[in-house]
Amino acid sequence: RPVNIPRKEKDFQGMLEYKKDDELKLIKNLILELKPRGVAVNLIPGLPAYILFMCVRHADYINDDQRVRSLLTSTINGIKKILKKRSDDFETVSFWLSNTCRFLHCLKQYSGEEAFMKHNTPRQNDHCLRNFDLAEYRQVISDLAIQIYQQLTKVMESVLQPMIVSGMLEHETIQGVSGLKPTGLRKRTSSIADEGTYTLDSIVRQLNNFHSIMCQHGMDPELIKQIVKQMFYIIGSVTLNNLLLRKDMCSWSKGMQIRYNVSQLEEWLRDKNLQTSGAKETLEPLIQAAQLLQVKKKTDEDAEAICSMCNALTTAQIVKVLNLYTPVNEFEERVTASFIRTIQVRLQNRKDSPQLLMDAKHIFPVTFPFNPSSLALESIQIPGSMNLGFLLRV
């Protein structure tokens, strides 16, 4: 019976040895049956990725190419399987996106390629793979990460979708504006705040929830920025598309409410230090539509100002908003047909898309900038709760 002699951390080489027959159990316990919530809160972010990589390192160390191949294939298939099973669970998808990226970063950081070794400690350089070049597998794992990113976008969209029209357009929070209704249009909802109605606060709370989950999972900051940009694009495009289809949303007071809501979203970005994410820029068409609702629309000078202001809107969108515009009181006037014609003439040289609605399903291309970790592999300990007692620290 082996005697359990406690070893010092420096004696470990940052590898995990496992029996070939235990590979299935490893995938089952580490990927298929792991609960992201418990792990995310209690353990090192990216721990599953580090564990998998330390197993790869051992297979590489013993120069067993079949074992490396088999482990990488089982890992990829295991991740795909759990994402199919919990396809609409944001926590699971976020968790495996973070871990897949961390695994990819490990494969680069310890590849032995100089470009990826710049920030390594001497000890980390000692831990580089010895026998195999896994560049082709890195490509497969990068493709897998892209798939997971697209899945995450779909999950976010399905959660946000029911909140957007209600929270960004219908619900009114600005005092003194809510009483003003476009003439001839009746309020769609009762004057008593409807229970279960989504407000801007619901959207902000949801953004906080997404953001905090991603942070708990140790998602790369650059990746969080891309995801937030995608979330804002969904909010902006769905809001604008609904505005373009609803006369009751095209009034001066709605313009004011939208601008207030957008300012709250911008404040959220500042609060999370995400101003450089490009998220705000995705709201530009919506911001301009809201401004269009509020500016004067009468003289040639007004037309010129509108044409130079609305560079993120297509001609079709500008014309549609002007056509739908509905005065809220006797001090405002409907936009005249001749004013709209003036705008059309001024914009006829623009080579923009004739499309009225934005593509709310558009997904921006994602990148995974290399983000090496300072964590020392030899210091990693596996908690008993993960049921991985069959892995031997080497």
Next chain:
Amino acid sequence: STQRPRPRVLLKAPTLAEMDEMNISEEEESP
């Protein structure tokens, strides 16, 4: 510490789509 030479043996990998196909056929084979 000395820098190790770049690993020499390139492990060829199937694409993600090929892995999908292999996985499906394995699942079909298993009872």
